[in-house]
Amino acid sequence: MxxxxxxxxxxxxxxxxxxxxxxxxxxxxxxxxxxxxxxxxxxxxxxxxxxxxxANKEQLLDGMVDVIVGEIDSPAHGADWKSAVRERILSARRALLRHPWASRVIESRSAPTPGALDYLDSVIGMFRAGGLSADLTHHVMHALGSRVWGFTQELFPASPNVDPDAQAVMFREMAARYPYIVEIAAARTHDGESVVNQGCDDQFEFEFAIDLLLDGFERLHRQGWTSADQS
Known part of the structure; x- marks a missing residue:
């Protein structure tokens, strides 16, 4: 039985x-x-x-990436290109926050999976439908980098929790040699839950960067920017 x-x-x-x-x-x-x-x-x-x-573990991981990508919301109908791209990327971020391991697996793939290619094509299509040239969109995708997937490769990686007194001593020792690093590191009050750096609000930092980039892309589009003009 x-x-x-x-x-x-x-x-x-x-x-x-x-x-x-x-x-x-x-x-x-x-x-x-x-x-x-x-x-x-x-x-x-x-x-x-x-x-x-x-067929093997690598094919399993490829398929898992496509499961995660399948959780990303479809583009909103009728939205302007900036709003549509923003929401699509923030939906990708929500998907990755549900699966904290997923960003590492996405980064580890030697070639994009079919689901990943569908997603990238959709995001590129939103820029093109918004009137951005293929030339500008090429550079836009480079500028977005990993943010298009909803995560950021941080300049200041997260550090393990340290004793506040020990951290204060470390900051004093660093300040003489690296004054500007210490200055910006101390510029915000930190809470210990962030993945960006100890205490930085990673959701705020992510949205700040996306909005800054999208505003810049829109400005270049309105100016009729081309890479040929830069050479």
């Missing part, structure tokens, strides 16, 4: 179920703990059953 139940479960296995189970498992235990063996155990099947749906 147990063998019949196992056979029935394996028969119900499909690629979609495998990928969604992998995402859920990574959410729960972390991407480092995800393996074909642990996923098979989660699904109640032997590891070989998974290879009918994903």
């Amino acid at each position: 147990a063998q019949q139940a196992d056979a029935g479960q394996r028969a119900r296995l499909n690629r979609d179920r495998v990928l969604h189970a992998a995402v859920a498992l990574a959410d729960r235990v972390g991407i480092e703990a995800l393996s074909m063996r642990s996923l098979a155990q989660e699904l109640g099947v032997v590891p070989m059953a998974l290879y009918k749906h994903v």
Whole structure:
């Protein structure tokens, strides 16, 4: 009877179920703990059953990226290009915040997945539909960088929690040699929950950068900017 139940479960296995189970498992235990063996155990099947749906761990990770990308909201109908792009990117950010491991997996892919290409094509299409030239849009996408996916490769990476007194001593020692770094680091009150730097409001910093970039893109578009004019 147990063998019949196992056979029935394996028969119900499909690629979609495998990928969604992998995402859920990574959410729960972390991407480092995800393996074909642990996923098979989660699904109640032997590891070989998974290879009918994903050829290897890399293909599994590719598929997981597409699951995450599938959570990004579609572009709003009728919105101007700036609003549409902004909301699309902020939706991507919400998706990545639900799956904190996802940005590392996206960065690790050697080539964009089909879902990632669909998403990028959609974002580029919003700029083009807004009247931005292909030339300007090319540079726009470079400027957005990882922000198009909803995360930022930070100039000041997060540091582990340190004792406030020890941090004060460190700041005093640094101030003589690196006065401007210390000045901006101390410019805002910090809370310990941020992923940008200890205490920086990462959501505010992300939206600040996106709005600054979009305003700049709009200004260049209105000026009829081309890269040929810069050479």
